[in-house]
Amino acid sequence: MTVVIQMTARRSPLSSLLTRLRDRSPGLAASLLGGAVAAGLGLGSFAVLVMVLWISSPYPDSGPGGALHVAAALWLLAHGAELVRTDTLSGVPAPVGVTPLLLLALPVWLVHRAARDAVDAGEEGAEETSGWAAWSGVVLGYLGVGTAAALYASGGELRPAWAWTAVCVPLLVTAAAGAGVWTAYGHPREAVDEVLIHLPAGVRRLVLGPVARARSATAARAALAGVTVLTGGGALLLGASLAWHGDLARASFLHLTEGLSGRFAVLLLCASLVPNGAVWGASYSLGPGFLLGTGHVVWPLSSAPAPLLPPFPLLAAVPDAGDGGWLNWAVGVVPVVAGVTVGWFVGAGGAEARGGSGTHGADTGTVREAAAWTRGRTAGTAGLAALLCAVGVGVLAALAGGRLGVGALARFGPVWWETGGAAFLWIGAVAVPTALGLRAWRGRRRRGGADTGDGPKIAAPRSETTGAPGERASGGRGIRAALAGAGAWLGIQQGGEPKGAQGADSGDHVVREPVNSTPLLPYDEDDGYGAETYGLVRDQQDAALKPYDFLPTDPTPTDAPQAAPWHDDAWRETRWAALKEASDLPEPSEPSEPRELPDPPEPPEPTNLT
Numbered sequence: 001m002t003v004v005i006q007m008t009a010r011r012s013p014l015s016s017l018l019t020r021l022r023d024r025s026p027g028l029a030a031s032l033l034g035g036a037v038a039a040g041l042g043l044g045s046f047a048v049l050v051m052v053l054w055i056s057s058p059y060p061d062s063g064p065g066g067a068l069h070v071a072a073a074l075w076l077l078a079h080g081a082e083l084v085r086t087d088t089l090s091g092v093p094a095p096v097g098v099t100p101l102l103l104l105a106l107p108v109w110l111v112h113r114a115a116r117d118a119v120d121a122g123e124e125g126a127e128e129t130s131g132w133a134a135w136s137g138v139v140l141g142y143l144g145v146g147t148a149a150a151l152y153a154s155g156g157e158l159r160p161a162w163a164w165t166a167v168c169v170p171l172l173v174t175a176a177a178g179a180g181v182w183t184a185y186g187h188p189r190e191a192v193d194e195v196l197i198h199l200p201a202g203v204r205r206l207v208l209g210p211v212a213r214a215r216s217a218t219a220a221r222a223a224l225a226g227v228t229v230l231t232g233g234g235a236l237l238l239g240a241s242l243a244w245h246g247d248l249a250r251a252s253f254l255h256l257t258e259g260l261s262g263r264f265a266v267l268l269l270c271a272s273l274v275p276n277g278a279v280w281g282a283s284y285s286l287g288p289g290f291l292l293g294t295g296h297v298v299w300p301l302s303s304a305p306a307p308l309l310p311p312f313p314l315l316a317a318v319p320d321a322g323d324g325g326w327l328n329w330a331v332g333v334v335p336v337v338a339g340v341t342v343g344w345f346v347g348a349g350g351a352e353a354r355g356g357s358g359t360h361g362a363d364t365g366t367v368r369e370a371a372a373w374t375r376g377r378t379a380g381t382a383g384l385a386a387l388l389c390a391v392g393v394g395v396l397a398a399l400a401g402g403r404l405g406v407g408a409l410a411r412f413g414p415v416w417w418e419t420g421g422a423a424f425l426w427i428g429a430v431a432v433p434t435a436l437g438l439r440a441w442r443g444r445r446r447r448g449g450a451d452t453g454d455g456p457k458i459a460a461p462r463s464e465t466t467g468a469p470g471e472r473a474s475g476g477r478g479i480r481a482a483l484a485g486a487g488a489w490l491g492i493q494q495g496g497e498p499k500g501a502q503g504a505d506s507g508d509h510v511v512r513e514p515v516n517s518t519p520l521l522p523y524d525e526d527d528g529y530g531a532e533t534y535g536l537v538r539d540q541q542d543a544a545l546k547p548y549d550f551l552p553t554d555p556t557p558t559d560a561p562q563a564a565p566w567h568d569d570a571w572r573e574t575r576w577a578a579l580k581e582a583s584d585l586p587e588p589s590e591p592s593e594p595r596e597l598p599d600p601p602e603p604p605e606p607t608n609l610t
Contacts, residue, residue, distance in 0.1 A: 027130045031118040031137020035177075038114035038138070039145035042107050044076075047071040049268075056261035069156025073148045078103035079146075082161040082362040095161065095276025097402025098412060100272035101279070104399070108176045113178025114138050131181050143170060149165065189213070215373075215381045217348030222381075224389035226342040226427055230393060233334030235274070241317035242283075252311035270313050276413075277314050279400035280391065283414035285334035290401070290408045292318065293408040293413065300328045308409055335423070339430025344388060346382045346431065347438025354445035374437060382435040386428035394420025 044505060050071040054060055060067075073083050082097040118134035146169050150160050182191060206212055242249050256266050280290045287536050289299025293306035293314075303319040350373035373381070394416045401413020 007564075009338050025151035027118060028133040029139045031115075031134045032141040032144075034114040034118045034134075035111070035138035035141025035143075036109075036145050037141075038110040039142045041071065042110050043075050043145065043149055043400035045106065046075045046078075049475070050074065052262055053265050056264075058259050058261070060183060066156060067154055070158055072153035073156060073158040073160060074152060075107075076146075076150060076160045076169065079107055079172050080104065080164070082164040084159050084161050086156045088157065092406060094405045095403045096158070097114065098273075098404060099165075099399055099402065100269070101275035101396075101399060102272040103447045107172065111138065111142060111176035112180040114142070114185070114547055115177040115305070116184040118311065119181055119184035131185065134184075135177050135181045138180070142173050146173070163205045196494075202580055207544065214349075215377065216384070219347060219381050219385040219388060221349070222342045222345035222431070223392060225345050226338045226385065226431075227392040227396070229338040229341050230282040230285070230334065230389075230423065231275075231278045233285060233337065234283070235278035237281035237285060237331060237334070238274070238277040238314075238317055240311075241319070249313045249316035252316055253313045255311050266313070271360075273314055274344055276400040277317070279393075279396045280414055282334070282421040283397055283422075284332040286393075286426060288415060288418035288422050291411045294411050295410075300324045300331055302379075308408070335426035336430055338389075339386075339427045340434050342385050342427050343382055343431035344438060346378065346385055346435040350378045350381070350435070350439050373439065375439070378435050378439050379432050382431045383428055386424050387432055389427050390424035393423040411484025445485075 047068060050067050051064070054062075054064070054067040077099055080099050082095055085094045085096055088094050115134055115138045118138055119131055122309050150162075150165050150169075153160055182188070185191070188400050193208065196204060199207070207216060253263070253266060257263055281292055283297065287299060288295055291297055292309060296304050296306045298305060302323050303321050305321060309315055326389070339536055397414040397419040398416035401416075403410050404412045435495075
């Protein structure tokens with residue numbers, strides 16, 4: 001009994017420590033387990049595939065241990081880590097740095113899902129803590145299994161390069177887990193703003209605020225569409241070239257191996273490298289092309305493949321050696337279509353912003369189309385989309401290529417900075433005029449062919465006599481604007497005229513805004529911090545204008561030539577009394593009795609002007 005008490009007393013500090021750790025980081029243990037399970041699922045998938053191929057192979061050159069070492073090395077290669085092949089003919093270890101992009105999707109999806117599920121399983125009332133715990137737990141659990149796999153794979157003939165493994169695997173896991181946590185919380189903008197707020201003031205002004213967010217979102221969508229068109233066009237070029245060189249591709253496929261399991265392995269390898277070939281085709285259509293060894297460049301103007309390339313089905317799609325013809329130059333259609341797509345997305349986004357909530361009516365005289373994109377902003381958004389597209393294509397080009405040796409194959413695949421630079425030039429040169437042209441066409445169509453200009457649009461008030469836009473009454477806003485704003489902005493003088501100067505005989509109605517009213521001024525769209533104040537003032541003025549958006553009934557007979565008693569004193573008092581009755585709301589405590597309006601005088605008889 002004493003021993004049990006002593007053992008319980010010894011375990012009590014550890015138990016209290018674990019309890020405090022669990023209270024501080026709820027869900028951390030589950031997140032660690034989720035990260036480890038995600039790594040185990042990916043590693044197990046590779047192990048099962050490699051073991052099936054090893055079992056079905058008629059001539060296995062190693063035991064099950066060697067097959068498991070290859071599976072662990074391929075799992076690390078799927079994370080972007082470079083491998084080292086030791087069993088070479090020359091005895092010099094050769095690097096293997098070309099990562100199949102289709103294999104890269106598996107660990108990214110597993111880590112993303114593990115982090116998302118860890119947040120969903122967190123305790124309520126501790127969202128921030130569970131989010132950080134989910135992210136850190138998934139990352140640590142995944143990297144723990146990854147470290148063990150790297151140590152195990154280092155004993156095989158295909159072993160990981162430690163520098164690449166220490167950089168690529170944690171970077172990919174951290175980014176994928178962060179994206180999973182962000183997705184679990186519904187993609188909050190505050191998380192992005194907390195990072196962007198630390199940027200310099202000039203850059204922060206371009207990315208923060210509702211208007212800047214709208215332009216950035218439009219540019220991101222356009223860039224994603226451009227990358228999709230470029231890679232899709234590259235895949236189309238790859239398929240067309242394989243069909244053109246079908247005999248060579250079939251011969252190389254049959255030449256590599258004779259066994260069924262070996263051919264199945266080659267087929268799986270080709271399928272996993274199809275996204276790489278699509279990126280290579282995109283780089284070829286952009287102009288820089290790709291390298292098939294040091295000094296062997298393949299681009300539309302000429303093709304110089306290395307003479308000692310291994311027979312591989314996808315390499316059969318490489319154009320024949322020599323100068324390119326018109327069929328090779330025709331691949332320039334792919335970046336042109338991508339640029340038109342980017343420009344179309346930007347122009348459509350700008351046109352939607354022009355017809356957005358900034359419109360307040362055609363006759364109220366308020367600010368109209370405050371969110372309209374000018375030509376400069378449209379061109380800037382198209383340029384930003386081209387830059388984002390170039391960054392995406394450059395990253396894909398860097399992942400799609402790599403080293404396959406230390407000699408002639410030390411450079412294999414597209415050069416990322418050349419591909420990204422060419423994408424920026426192509427997309428920018430095509431997308432900017434496309435976006436501007438679409439903006440001008442939609443604006444002219446919306447306004448009946450009128451010139452849209454550059455600045456924020458102000459609705460032209462209607463004239464007092466003709467009602468045509470652009471004609472102003474002298475010193476005023478016209479009858480409709482005066483009646484619409486009289487009850488809310490000006491107030492009513494008992495038995496007389498409004499608080500504004502109004503000529504008795506001249507017929508010119510001068511409407512002055514009161515001192516205590518808040519004018520609706522256009523704000524700087526680049527400064528997102530004034531958007532809330534602008535929207536509040538706009539809503540208040542809209543609420544004041546909506547109940548009075550009507551025209552008074554003219555009692556003048558239609559057959560009376562210019563005999564309307566609009567400027568008569570009795571009719572003026574009747575009008576302002578009616579507006580006073582409509583604008584005064586009864587108080588809740590003392591409901592007001594309805595006020596009887598005086599009977600309007602009979603209209604005078606028409607005067608014979610002849």
